[in-house]
Amino acid sequence: MTEQSEADLSAVSSLRAGVMRLSRRLRHQRVDESLSPTEMSVLGTLARCGSATPGELARKEHVQPPSMTRIVAMLEAKGLVRREPHPEDRRQVVVSRTEQAEAMLSESRRKRDAWLAALTEGLDENEWELLRAAAPVLEKLAQL
Amino acid sequence: MTEQSEADLSAVSSLRAGVMRLSRRLRHQRVDESLSPTEMSVLGTLARCGSATPGELARKEHVQPPSMTRIVAMLEAKGLVRREPHPEDRRQVVVSRTEQAEAMLSESRRKRDAWLAALTEGLDENEWELLRAAAPVLEKLAQL
DNA sequence: GTTATCTCATTACTTACGCTAAGGAAACTT
DNA sequence: AAGTTTCCTTAGCGTAAGTAATGAGATAAC
Secondary structure, three states: OOOOOHHHHHHHHHHHHHHHHHHHHHHHOOOOOOOOHHHHHHHHHHHHHOEEOHHHHHHHHOOOHHHHHHHHHHHHHOOOEEEEEOOOOOOOEEEEEOHHHHHHHHHHHHHHHHHHHHHHOOOOHHHHHHHHHHHHHHHHHHHO | OOOOOHHHHHHHHHHHHHHHHHHHHHHHOOOOOOOOHHHHHHHHHHHHHOEEOHHHHHHHHOOOHHHHHHHHHHHHHOOOEEEEEOOOOOOOEEEEEOHHHHHHHHHHHHHHHHHHHHHHOOOOHHHHHHHHHHHHHHHHHHHO
């Protein structure tokens, strides 16, 4: 995909606007009021990876290390995350979720159901299918 | 789309994470350093609507009126937007783009080309097609 | 026709969340 | 053993949003 057609340009413009607007709304429609979107995202990442160091998390979330330090500190203060010394390298720290995070996440899944219903009410089946197919690509794009 | 399958739940979760991460990156990859993403988005909205009042813009961008007042003030200070009294209701203000905004937008389109190339380099044709198809739906979703 | 209420834009203040710069401890390197 | 690098952290700052309160103009009620 090296050729830049006019359609591609307008598509990327549309994508950009859509992502920015939707992200602004997501910031408010958050399922758990006490957790910021990035904190939520970190818990999701930990769900996939099991555990990770702050540096790894910062790279995955595309955030600077100091920001991740604060996010991890917040999550630890809320009892959602555990910080343990790295077994081999004592500079590093290993972050993992607590049982409480597990419970909180499954609890918030019900709330997400309601939000999802409201979200997709305005979409027809075809539109939702398009979005579903594109979601993984969006995630890939965010990681490039 | 009222039925909430397990696949739908995981899809919305993926969509959420992807949008949030990508928006964070977009915030940095902005084509014009001097304009915030929302300011850019407002210019885009004005391109579609021609002109609008601050209140209308605030509703469209899902931002509180005071924020839109400040955004419009910024844009006016940069000479990208014009504020004129409403012909019928003197409480209201009509905001429209200047010729300078027109020039700036078409100028920044070239920069967007380069960003687009870098953006889609890591995607194959099929992935990009999925994204292209989903972009309008994303915009619709953001407006619901 | 004056008073009350409502709406729109604005001002002032606060909050949220990112960043850069700088520090301290542990690990490599020579 | 001293110097350099890497990782996390602390401190301080900037941006962009939000809430609460103000003022001016429109609409409604009496």
